[in-house]
Amino acid sequence: MSKRIQAKHKIDRRLGVNLWGRPKSPVNDREYGPGQHGQRRKKPTDYGIQLMAKQRLKGYYGSIGERQFRKLYEEAARRRGDTSENLIGLLERRLETVVYRAKFVPTVFAARQFVNHGHVLVNGKRVNIGSYQLKEGDVVEVRDRAKQLAIVLGAAQSQERDVPEYVETDHKKMTARLVRVPQLGDVPYPVSMEPHLVVEYYSR
Structure with missing residues (x-):
């Protein structure tokens, strides 16, 4: 860190x-x-x-x-x-960035900690390296034990920012998919x- x-x-x-x-x-x-x-x-x-x-x-x-x-x-x-x-x-392909973009956590700093603590799966496998580079189509999921954490529930319900179009998110299942690698104009x-x-x- x-x-x-x-x-x-x-x-x-x-x-x-x-x-x-x-x-x-x-x-x-x-x-x-x-x-x-x-x-x-x-x-x-x-x-x-x-x-x-x-x-x-x-x-x-x-x-x-x-x-x-x-x-x-x-x-x-x-x-x-x-x-x-x-x-x-x-x-934008960094795992911690996608976790932040998907609104699983409130801040970019929380995203790094969240990934480091092992709360995230990539294509069903646990990954705890924030800098891990995702590929188009990769699915990021919050592990079951972390889905009810207050920080996760609060971030998902926050109206402070929106999920960008290049990240497909399901907050009921707490999953996100990197649809495509964005360009500068796509990033909010x-x-x-x-x-x-x-x-x-x-x-x-």
Whole structure:
């Protein structure tokens, strides 16, 4: 698990956006960064803009470390097609991401923990690695012992966000299927993501 020490809300304030679109984000009240110098504004450089885009995308997925995120970029660059779209596809195919998208848990951080604790089956087999890459058609299921957990029931009933079209979900059976690998325009990010700037950052 990522060794993230700072509060999750601080990520929102440091980046200046409500990264997960949650009503309790402090950015809703204060759009400047934390600390006594948080309100200082200066025009960012091209490098700064690329770095912020990378931090925003990496931060959104919660528990991905820098080394792991760079490996995802390298894999995206190695594949045919548009590297930025490949990167989004790899991020959205992660098991913990699909668990979050299916609304089995309330946050991306809870998704990593939920998978790590062995509460999830993939095609009938237990998988406890959050970074596990799903394939189109793979079925993710919450194990019987976890289906009545308060966190699961609360997330499934939440009106805070919707399940995207590329994840087919049955909340009665607590199953989800990855219908297809999405493109950037399919992903319901609450804030603007610019993966092409992430590609520029790493390819400098």
